[in-house]
Each structure stands twice: as C-alpha cells, then as structure tokens.
Amino acid sequence: xxxxxxxxxxxxxxxxxxxxxxxxxxxxxxxxxxxxxxxxxxxxxxxxxxxxxxxxxxxxxxxxxxxxxxxxxxxxxxxxxxxxxxxxxxxxxxxxxxxxxxxxxxxxxxxxxxxxxxxxxxxxxxxxxxxxxxxxxxxxxxxxxxxxxxxxxxxxxxxxxxxxxxxxxxxxxxxxxxxxxxxxxxxxxxxxxxxxxxxxxxxxxxxxxxxxxxxxxxxxxxxxxxxxxxxxxxxxxxxxxxxxxxxxxxxxxxxxxxxxxxxxxxxxxxxxxxxxxxxxxxxxxxxxxxxxxxxxxxxxxxxxxxxxxxxxxxxxxxxxxxxxxxxxxxxxxxxxxxxxxxxxxxxxxxxxxxxxxxxxxxxxxxxxxxxxxxxxxxxxxxxxxxxxxxxxxxxxxxxxxxxxxxxxxxxxxxxxxxxxxxxxxxxxxxxxxxxxxxxxxxxxxxxxxxxxxxxxxxxxxxxxxxxxxxxxxxxxxxxxxxxxxxxxxxxxxxxxxxxxxxxxxxxxxxxxxxxxxxxxxxxxxxxxxxxxxxxxxxxxxxxxxxxxxxxxxxxxxxxxxxxxxxxxxxxxxxxxxxxxxxxxxxxxxxxxxxxxxxxxxxxxxxxxxxxxxxxxxxxxxxxxxxxxxxxxxxxxxxxxxxxxxxxxxxxxxxxxxxxxxxxxxxxxxxxxxxxxxxxxxxxxxxxxxxxxxx
Numbered sequence: 001x002x003x004x005x006x007x008x009x010x011x012x013x014x015x016x017x018x019x020x021x022x023x024x025x026x027x028x029x030x031x032x033x034x035x036x037x038x039x040x041x042x043x044x045x046x047x048x049x050x051x052x053x054x055x056x057x058x059x060x061x062x063x064x065x066x067x068x069x070x071x072x073x074x075x076x077x078x079x080x081x082x083x084x085x086x087x088x089x090x091x092x093x094x095x096x097x098x099x100x101x102x103x104x105x106x107x108x109x110x111x112x113x114x115x116x117x118x119x120x121x122x123x124x125x126x127x128x129x130x131x132x133x134x135x136x137x138x139x140x141x142x143x144x145x146x147x148x149x150x151x152x153x154x155x156x157x158x159x160x161x162x163x164x165x166x167x168x169x170x171x172x173x174x175x176x177x178x179x180x181x182x183x184x185x186x187x188x189x190x191x192x193x194x195x196x197x198x199x200x201x202x203x204x205x206x207x208x209x210x211x212x213x214x215x216x217x218x219x220x221x222x223x224x225x226x227x228x229x230x231x232x233x234x235x236x237x238x239x240x241x242x243x244x245x246x247x248x249x250x251x252x253x254x255x256x257x258x259x260x261x262x263x264x265x266x267x268x269x270x271x272x273x274x275x276x277x278x279x280x281x282x283x284x285x286x287x288x289x290x291x292x293x294x295x296x297x298x299x300x301x302x303x304x305x306x307x308x309x310x311x312x313x314x315x316x317x318x319x320x321x322x323x324x325x326x327x328x329x330x331x332x333x334x335x336x337x338x339x340x341x342x343x344x345x346x347x348x349x350x351x352x353x354x355x356x357x358x359x360x361x362x363x364x365x366x367x368x369x370x371x372x373x374x375x376x377x378x379x380x381x382x383x384x385x386x387x388x389x390x391x392x393x394x395x396x397x398x399x400x401x402x403x404x405x406x407x408x409x410x411x412x413x414x415x416x417x418x419x420x421x422x423x424x425x426x427x428x429x430x431x432x433x434x435x436x437x438x439x440x441x442x443x444x445x446x447x448x449x450x451x452x453x454x455x456x457x458x459x460x461x462x463x464x465x466x467x468x469x470x471x472x473x474x475x476x477x478x479x480x481x482x483x484x485x486x487x488x489x490x491x492x493x494x495x496x497x498x499x500x501x502x503x504x505x506x507x508x509x510x511x512x513x514x515x516x517x518x519x520x521x522x523x524x525x526x527x528x529x530x531x532x533x534x535x536x537x538x539x540x541x542x543x544x545x546x547x548x549x550x551x552x553x554x555x556x557x558x559x560x561x562x563x564x565x566x567x568x569x570x571x572x573x574x575x576x577x578x579x580x581x582x583x584x585x586x587x588x589x590x591x592x593x594x595x596x597x598x599x600x601x602x603x604x605x606x607x608x609x610x611x612x613x614x615x616x617x618x619x620x621x622x623x624x625x626x627x628x629x630x631x632x633x634x635x636x637x638x639x640x641x642x643x644x645x646x647x648x649x650x651x652x653x654x655x656x657x658x659x660x661x662x663x664x665x666x667x668x669x670x671x672x673x674x675x676x677x678x679x680x681x682x683x684x685x686x687x688x689x690x691x692x693x694x
Contacts, residue, residue: 007063091351112130137288165237216241250281272314308408426641437636439460449587466543467521474567497519498662498665520541543636594668595607597672
C-alpha cells in the first residue's frame, strides 16, 4: 500500500470461526468442533496459530512508511484485549515504547560493566548510556512507573500479567493497590475481569471460576470435571487481589506476577517497606534468584503526603545506573518514565505518533490544531503563573510532567515554603548541578587532629561540596585559652557549620536517624556589595552538605570537626544530643563553638548551639522560608531543597536531619557573636552593615 494508507489494523476473527463461536455453548465445544474438522477449518486454525505466534514473537507492520515492531504483549493488547463496553485500544507509539521497556525489565540479564576499581564504565555519559555485559540470570524484579493522567499503564500491565499467567503452569498472580476497594472494583472487576470475559476463546483456558468471579480467576477444571481431566493438562494458575493495601495476603507465598498499583497514593501503608516484603514473593536468595515480576505504576497527580514520598524513594532507588555487583538496583526494580508529551490526548496523529512539536500539514489537519503538545502544556503553565496560582501550577505540572523530575512536585503547605522556587530550582539543578557539585570526603593529611585537612573526590563519598577553597584559605585557626586549657578556634571565619547529631531511636518509617551537617557561607563583604540585589551575590549560600550514619557516633563527630577545620568555620550544633561539646574539647577544638547571647542578661549562654524546641523550631522554619525567597534560585544543594520540599511541619524535623542542620546554620549566621567577632575593616567595606538572610 502507499505509505499514507499503512497503519496498524486490528485483526478480525474469520467469519466461519465467529459462526462456530456464536453457535456453541462452551469453550470445550469450540475446540471439539475444530479438532474433529481440522481440514474444513484449516484456514481458521492457521489464523489462530498466527495470533499465538504474534503473541510469542511480536509483530512487524509498516506505519506510514516506517517499519515498526510491536512486542507480543502489545500486539495482543491491541488485537484482543477490550475495555468495559467492548472498547478496543488504539495504537499509540507511546505504548509501543512502554511495552518494550517492560519486556526489557522482565527478561534482561544485562548488567553494567565495571572497571578494575569497581566503577561504572560509561559508553556515553552525556546520554546516560552505560557499557553493558551479558550475565546468566535475570537482574530485574520489575519496574516503577510514575506517570501522568490517563496513560493507561495499569491496564496494559494487566494484559501482560494475564497472558503470562495463562502460559505458565502452577503460577499465582495478584493485584494490590492503594486500597482493597480500588484493587477490587477498578483493577480486578473493571479491567481484568472485563478484559478476560471478552478475550477470544483461544486465550481463555478452562476455569473453575464462574463468568463473574468475585475474588479470583482460577485456571483449572471444575470439581465435577476434574475426575475425567488429566491433571497435567490443567494450568493450576490463578489471579486474585488483595483486600487491603498491605502485603499480608501474599506474605510467605510465591507469586509469579504482581501489580502493585498507585504506590504514590498509598498513604496507610509504607510502600517502600511493603516492597521489601513483596520482593520475597518474587525472588529467592535475598533477591538474587528472580522467579516473578512486579509492576508498580502510579499516577503522579495526587502524590501529596507520605505515600508520594515513599514512592519517590522507591523510584530514586530504582535508577537504572545505580547497581550492585549483582547487577541489581537497591530495590531490584528499574524506573520507567515517559514524558506526558508522548501520547497526550488530542495530540496523536492518525498513525498513533505523538505530535510534540509543530505539526506537519497532514498532522494539523488530523488533530485540528496548528501547535503541538509541548506548546500546549507550556501555555497552560504560563496561564497559571500569570494569575499567580502557584498551587494550581504545581498540580498541573504533576498531572502532566514533561520531565521525570516534575513528577514529584508538591503544593505550598502550611509551613509556607515557596515551592514554585524550590521546584524550578530543582529542575535547573537536575541539569547543571553536575557542573559544580563534587562528591567526596574530608581526610586528615597526617595524624588525626594534629594535621591539616584536605578534600578528596570520591563518587561514594559522604559529602557534597560546591565550594573548594584554595589551599591557603583552609586549616586556618588560632589558639585561645578556654577555662585554663588551650583550644583551637577559627581565624577570620567566613562560614557557619551546624550539625544535627543522630539519635539512637528510630524515626518515621522505622529507619534509624541519620546525622546531618551543613556549612553556610555567610555574606562576604570582601566579595559582594551589600547594596546590590542579594540574588546577585556570590556568598550567602550553602557550600557543603552531609547526610550519613557512620558506624559510631565518634566517627560522626570526627566528620564534623574535619569539615570545620577545613573551612575554619564557626560550629553551631543542635545540642539535644550534647556529646559533641565534650568531644571537641578533648580534641582541643572547643574554640570553634558559636554561642547565642541571652537577651535577658546580655551575656553569652553557657552552652553553644541551640535546642530545636518550642519557639526555636519556629525561628528555624522562618529562617529557611526567608532564605528560599531571597536565595532559592541560586541555591546549589539539591539535597537541602529536596528536604525543604518534602517536610510538612515542625513535628517532622526528626525525620529531616539535613533540613535541621541547614536551618541551624542559617540561625547561627544571625548570631550576635559573629558580629562582635567580625573585624571592623570588613564591616566598613562598601559601607557594609552586617546583613543576614531575610
């Protein structure tokens, strides 16, 4: 055919075969008729065999002159799976990509190649393409799939799950969702049962379930027929659903295929912890021997609260390039993401291709628009911004994420952080942060606490650094007499470090608390003009962050002092856990501590740092809120901004250790002690009066 006439055509059941289906009462009768009259129905039998061939091997067709390959699941989905009411899926190029990605997850034995030091080898780092080697066993348990509205990925997964279940003996498959009600009514009844009921007879094994099963579809003979049936001819497989959002129904069992739907909306259950339990259902040997598959798609439009955060963690720990020596990610999953611009309703041409940029004349005539999906989405966003509707803007971005990083946007909450600034800066940092951010460790150049500190780049390091000092500006200190002992202290400090030591108790999600450390580069009058717009300053920003839990608390305190020594910074600790004070005194570094002044007495307080309680908590949040308004667009540390985005209230500070450290550093930067210690020559620079984050 001419290219313009080439497109996917849904196959039609041959008329004589349809006649048999219409005349007989059961599946057994259809097969009996065909078996007894194989010569008569040779063409019809050949057609059935072709459908099975395309399911097993995939399907090639020409699409407007372009040779196109469909995965076997995709062909079967288009050809024989129907929605409620008999609606047939249309071909979409977005779905073609999605099915190929899922098939890769299901079958791949590839793992990243490593160099002699155990580091990833990149075939093309700019395009994030790894150099891969073939292994002997599967490396992927399944996938996460943050998606925009009406993508239909749950529906597509259930077709694949159904087909894999009916082509394997003795396999149990299940459905779990954000609630038992959603699993039952939406996924089991409306999608799976409706699709199964409308499948052609050759994709419907004999079942002991009735036509409208309530709890499961069981592929085996009914009791009254089992006597005459050969047991080896029965599949003995089934598909059911969980009546709750927990994994309790599947705990301890071996599942073949699972759909764990809407993880971003699951608020009553920690979906990250639930996944750890579900992993045991589809694998053995701590996940190394994979015997099943899990699909975890979720709409991103309603990812508020704890459900979205846990699903975000799942996706973050499922990044394709982050692998262990076994070739698996932390979760065992891979994250699949396809932009909302692909397959956007109203922007798909007659061949199923996405119209993203300016349409061709032929496409414009078909979609009845002269602009593409990108321009449409951008104009809608600008409309919200023009009306100053930041909440609606963020919601629209989540519903229709152009980029992966936009999937997890949040709206402004009661704490009042400007999430528009946070989200847009995170979007920028996703692209540019690699140009100035370094990962590594601070180490002693010689004897501990007696030698200089230096920075060493290390991809697996504890620290994230955005300001590397010249060697002449590091390790500067003075000796001072404190209570009769000589202690080191900072020499003309420009930085404030705050540490939030980790506690022994567990916090939300049953994880152990981590230690947070942040260093803030205070306004530097030798570099910046105090009369200029703060947004143009180079200083007055965070330059170093740390979120880790070393094996011993003393290791954490050493990390604090290493970094303080390097920058020559003030140390303003959160002292709810106060051992850091005694530790620094023992190491002759107590002179670095920064003290608040008691406004009642006008004297320095007896203990350095602050307690994150009561009114102090409110001041910490106020400091961060003001900092984001003024400096958010030039902040370089995405880990800090991400915690600002996720925290929902003061009561959650124990869960956000880096946030507390950053907020503490901002609070410390306002200390009167710093102003007293600042040389007059610096105060007079540019007519400078000491300015703080507003």
